[in-house]
Amino acid sequence: MVDPVSSDIxxxxxxxxxxxxxxxxxxSSSTTTATVLELVAxxxxxxxxxxxxxxxxxxxxxxxxxxxxxxxxxxLWRRGASWSETFSATPIELPSATETQGEGLAFSxxxxxxxxxGEQSSVxxxxxxxxx
Numbered sequence: 001m002v003d004p005v006s007s008d009i010x011x012x013x014x015x016x017x018x019x020x021x022x023x024x025x026x027x028s029s030s031t032t033t034a035t036v037l038e039l040v041a042x043x044x045x046x047x048x049x050x051x052x053x054x055x056x057x058x059x060x061x062x063x064x065x066x067x068x069x070x071x072x073x074x075x076l077w078r079r080g081a082s083w084s085e086t087f088s089a090t091p092i093e094l095p096s097a098t099e100t101q102g103e104g105l106a107f108s109x110x111x112x113x114x115x116x117x118g119e120q121s122s123v124x125x126x127x128x129x130x131x132x
Contacts, residue, residue, distance in 0.1 A: 003027065005063035010083070011037065012068065018045040018052035022087055041087035045070055056105035058114070067094075067114055069105045074116065 001010045007027025013020050023037040046052045050071035057068040066077045066086060075091035094114070101119035108115065 001057050001059045001066070003059050003063055004061055010040075010057075010059070010066075012043070012054050012057055014054050016048070016052055018047045019043070020045060020054045022083060024083060040083035043068075043087055046072070055103045056116075058106045060107045060111040061109065062111055065107075065111070067105060067107060069096075069102060069116060071102055074105065074114070 001012075002008075003010065009025040009027070011023045011025070013023075015021070020043040021039055022041040022043060024040045025035050025037055043054070045054060051073055053070050055069055055071060057066065059066050064079050066079060068075045068077075068091070074094045074096040076094055077086050077089055077091045080086040080089060096116065102116060103119050104115075104117040106115050107113070
């Protein structure tokens with residue numbers, strides 16, 4: 001995921017135990033030297049099964065919200081003062097359709113909604129992505 005505010009890149013690991021790590025690569029990284037990723041948070045998703053696996057995510061165009069999916073849920077966080085604060089908050093679970101091998105997720109261009117797609121599916125789902 002690329003942060004539109006700082007140009008940082010966030011990478012979230014896909015862990016079978018539901019403890020995904022969130023790493024940050026600074027947006028100002030050099031293109032000629034290796035970048036060392038910084039561990040900024042650890043997410044606690046479901047403890048096992050399909051809900052434990054982070055499969056896709058995005059940052060809203062304004063950078064104020066982060067959306068993440070597993071095979072069984074779509075989760076939304078309001079951005080905090082730091083990535084650690086953001087991901088330590090309890091996410092909002094958004095209503096979503098059951099998709100086979102759901103691996104795609106993105107905010108709409110205006111940031112008010114999201115789109116998701118399952119692997120090898122011709123159906124794209126969408127809904128609102130606003131925090132209360």
